[in-house]
Amino acid sequence: MGAPTVDALIDAWEQGLGASPTRRALVLLRAAHPGASADELAGLTLGERDVSLLKLRVTLFGDHIEALGSCPACDEELDVSFDVSRLLGSLPPAGTVVREMVMDSCAATVRPPTSADVLAVLGEGTLENAGARLLERCVTRTAGSTDGGAPAALLDRVAEEVVAADPAARIQLGLACAECGHTWSEVLDVAGFVWSEVAAWARRTLRDVHLLARAYGWREADILALTPRRRAAYLELVTG
Incomplete structure (x- = not known):
């Protein structure tokens, strides 16, 4: 899976605003698989879809995931971290499709x-x-x-x-609270989690575009065409 272009990912985020979680997932998959038809992507099992979304997440943001959770027993906030590669490797093998x-x-x-x-x-x-x-x-x-x-x-x-x-359609994370010792399993909302990360990235990127366009008068397309390192260097000049 190749990384979507910045433009394609921004477009996917815009198309997903106000859409249902399922449609958002499909919008992200279309950005990651531009050669696939809408029917082909919609025809993936939910597990196949979520595995593809997790692989997209690795391509965009890396293998390691860090998130926040809360203990259902004592409401203590806890850090949740795992590697996507290890998570996918821990899933039982899928059975026959039918x-x-x-x-x-x-x-x-x-x-x-x-x-x-x-x-x-x-x-x-x-x-x-x-x-x-x-x-x-x-x-x-x-x-x-x-x-x-x-x-x-x-x-x-x-x-x-x-x-x-289709075991990947219901991925469960084993969690433990260091404060009270409570242990439990929680289903990972893959589509929702990946969408939230893409949405946060899109908002940061558009903020960068706003700052550079205001400072230099550049077009959005020109700013998005910059490599991340070059864009960061210009941002440092503007905000530093």
């Missing part, structure tokens, strides 16, 4: 959900039972099916199969 399961004479094929599935469910206009409707999109009943929808017990099994088939 899995077969049988429960109470109801046979079904199950596939992990994609961003396209999430957008389709959200496009139905209601969040009621959104999780069940998302799982139902991933099920093709081949025997013992009814017109009344998939049984709740079957959907519970489907959820288990989806996690097993």
Whole structure:
């Protein structure tokens, strides 16, 4: 994966403003994979999407991540740090994309959900039972099916199969509080985290553009075309 150009990343940030988390994730993926079609990117499983976003994060900001969290037991603030490479290496191997399961004479094929599935469910206009409707999109009943929808017990099994088939879609971090000793696991919102870092970078970059344009009268395109080191040198002259 090559690094997106500064212009492409700024454009992705602008397009993602006000968009849903899923659409923001796809906007970032398009910046990282300009040769891929929108349908191709939306068709990635959620785990494939999040792995790609983490690799984009490494390309843009490095392998090491430092963040802040809080203990659910005592509210103590804690530092969270990890390396993306080690995190991805710790994930269990993905199963087959399509899995077969049988429960109470109801046979079904199950596939992990994609961003396209999430957008389709959200496009139905209601969040009621959104999780069940998302799982139902991933099920093709081949025997013992009814017109009344998939049984709740079957959907519970489907959820288990989806996690097993696409483990990167639900990455959990093991955390511990040094203050009270409490330990817990927390799901990493990959798309939200990477977006927040890109948004912070975009705001810093636009601030740099503002300062240099005001000081030298340069165009935005000319400032963004500068290498980071040269831009930093000019900023030091302006602000120093």
